[in-house]
Amino acid sequence: QSFLDLRWIAYHVGMAASSRTFPERVHDVVRVIPPGKVMTYKEVAIAVGSPSAYRAVGNILGANHDPDIPCHRVIRSDGAAGGYNRGRKEKLQRLHDEGAV
């Protein structure tokens, strides 16, 4: 919810960010999001090093079909869940179940 949280992500990703492609970076960032916590597309974009690539982040998450990546924990800055590969309804359900705000 703040840059302090991004610091944790950035550090974690920074260790694994060895000349990787954009999708790979986003992939790693979303993967380290703890349960019950949600991240906005913008924050993820910042964590990967491209604060203005929020558009790409959403696109990549949607294009990514990896079950190891909780793309449902990535929501909009407005608080809306946005869309989901498997269905927006399921995403909201899962977020609510985890107690994420």
Next chain:
DNA sequence: GAGCTGACATGTT
């Protein structure tokens, strides 16, 4: 002064 709508910017498929 606050809330909403429309236009523009980034990266990948």
Next chain:
DNA sequence: CAACATGCCAGCT
């Protein structure tokens, strides 16, 4: 070349 699971800025109500 154009679209997309967004975000920010400017203008209007």
